[in-house]
Structures are given as C-alpha cells and as structure tokens.
Amino acid sequence: MTGPLFEYALRLGDDALILAQRLGEWISRAPELEEDVALANIALDLLGQARSLLSYAGQVEGAGRDEDALAYLREERQFRNVQLVELPNGDFARTIARQLFFATYQLGLYQALATSKDATLAGVAGKAVKEVAYHADHATQWTLRLGDGTEESHRRMQEAVDRLWPYTHELFESDELVRGLAAEGVAVDPATLRPAWQEQVTGVLAEATLAVPEDDWRPTGGRRGIHTEHLGYLLAEMQYLPRAYPGAKW
C-alpha cells in the first residue's frame, strides 16, 4: 500500500511526463521551425518537472524505484495522468487548445503549490511556475491568432476547443486523497483552481472570437488508472527500449 503523498507526486509527475512525450512527437513536424523549437522547449520543461516529481515519488515510496523505474516500468493502469494529456496531438489547433487548457491549469496549480508545506513540492512548483507562464502565454497567443485568423483557422480552432473541452473537467476533480493532503497544506485541491481557470480561458476564447462549448459529457478516470485507448500505444513507444534492453545506457 502506498501513501497519499506518493500518489499525489505521481499524479503531477505523470501529467507532465505524458504531455512531454506527446509534444515531443511534434519535433520536425510543426508548421514552422520556430514552433518545432517552441514545442520541444515546452516538452523539455515538462520533462524536467516530471523527473523531479517522479524522483520524489520514488523517494517517498521508499521501495527503491527511481524516476526511470517509474517512467519505464509501470503498466498503463498504474499511470495517474489525466486523459487530456494522453490524447493524440491531432492537428496544430488541437495541440494548441490542449496547451491552453493544460498550461492555464498548471500555472494556477504551481502558483498555489509554491507555498506548500512540503518543501520538495514547493521547490519544484516555485521553479516550474516561471516556465509554465511562458507555456500559457505561448498557447494564448496562438489561440488568438488562429481563432481570430482566417475562416479555416477559426473553424479548426473551434473544432479543437469543442473536441477537448469535455476532458478539462477531469483536471479539477477532487477526491478524498487530495482533500486530505490539501487540509495538511501539502497539496492543492484542484477544485479550488476552477473559477480562475474558467475566467482566464473563457476570456481568451472570447477574445479569439471562439465560442465556449456547452458542458456535456465528462470523461474521467485517469487519476485511478483508467485511460483512453491511446495511452497504451504511447507507453509502448516510450518504454520499448528500457524494457527490451534493461539497464541500457548511452
């Protein structure tokens, strides 16, 4: 049985790890060279955050698992990321919509977590908040450009926003575990982040001449290890080498 702090660090670490892996898929495929560089940089920031968080999870667990063991040697059902980050990249508009939703969430999260009573979580968040401010700004600028751009870019940006909106609800789901840690001043209850997120995101969408989707279905389960069919393929690619060649170094 693992403790709540391990689980919490895993949730945050897995969100960052899986999104880093997805964004890395854009390298050499982005619409322009600057975006190749930008998305790779954002992925690298997230990967750095994931490394710190997974290392800490392993340390808290105390079972000898390091960041690599947690990234490469867990099965799909043991991953705790939200489903939003594991969805395929889609076109550039869909990647930007996901960045807008996720980076805005992560910015609020890390701002609050920077004052956590847990010194390690506070340290990771205090460091990462500066990076994520750039990510949120990047996604915001692109949303404005695409939404308020040509007829085609508007259509695709709106399609992306509509398609991903249902997956944003999971970001703010709270449960007993996180509420317990929040009461101790260690974690941030995601539900408390929702109002500021909603205001920020709907403001950007409005400025980009995009409609805010209606709330209908709410896919969920990532925090309990229930994932979309896409995560398994992502893990197969990410984990292949360390599983085929255990202990490989280069």
Added chain:
Amino acid sequence: MVKAMARSEPADRLRELVAQVPDPEIPVLTIADLGVLRRVEVSDDGRVEVEITPTYSGCPAMDTIRADIVDRLAAAGYPDVEVRVVLSPAWTTDWMTEEGKHKLREYGIAPPGPRPSGRVMVRLSVKCPRCGSPDTREASRFGSTACKALYACDSCLEPFDHFKAI
C-alpha cells in the same frame, strides 16, 4: 588557529576550481558566472559537497556540469565528491554576474535585463549584441536552448539569441 586556516584554504581553492567549470552550452560562461553554483564545502576527511541549481527544470546541461565537476575535483586529488541539485529558491537571471552578462554580449548573445515582475510581462527593448541598436524584435520566445529567445535586429538585420530574464 592553524588548523582553521588549513581547513579554509582548500575550501577556497576548491571553490575556485569548481567555479571555473564552463557551461556546456554557452562555454564562455562559467557556472559561477551563471549563478548555477550554490555552494562548495570540504570536510576534514577530504569529502567535497557541491550544490548546483538548474536554470530551467529540464536543463539538459545539468548532467554534463555534474560530470565536469566530479572530473575536475578528481584530477585535483578529491575523488570523494557529492554533487547535489537544489531547486529552491528558484534560479533567477538576477544571479548572473555582471561579468557574465558582459561575456554574453561579447559572445553575441543579448544578456537578460531586469526580471519581469508580477503576471504582466513588460517588454523592454533588447539591444542587438552586434550593432547595439535597440531596434530589434522577438522572432520566437523559444530559442536554441530553454534559457534563450530568438531575436532579429532591424538595424543590422542579423538574428541573435537573447537570454530570457526569469
């Protein structure tokens, strides 16, 4: 008294040695210029503890810096070295030395200005490191490494890197 002297002398010497380790991606800067080196301590039995801090969470230079520190100290006769990465308080470009900023400019990279405060990112004009013109524009906020943005000078028309203030 003599003992205390004997202890502090190698510490100063080792600190100087470690401080000279270059940044692998911007080799004109040392890790001390960058503000990445936090602390060097040597205990009576010759064990050395070094603390470094990353510029960005995912900075891939950290592993190389760590290896370079260990190599330098081993070559100086100190094989027992622990290099720890500390995150808090978070690194800021304010820790870069004035000499470091000068070296960056000479190297062709516009050094960071004062750190933006609050949520609003105030844009101050970045001077072209080649011709000194303030008539420059941001081409991309993300550059060749996590810590830099890509700029272009509208006066001499050269592109250049700008070290982002964070």
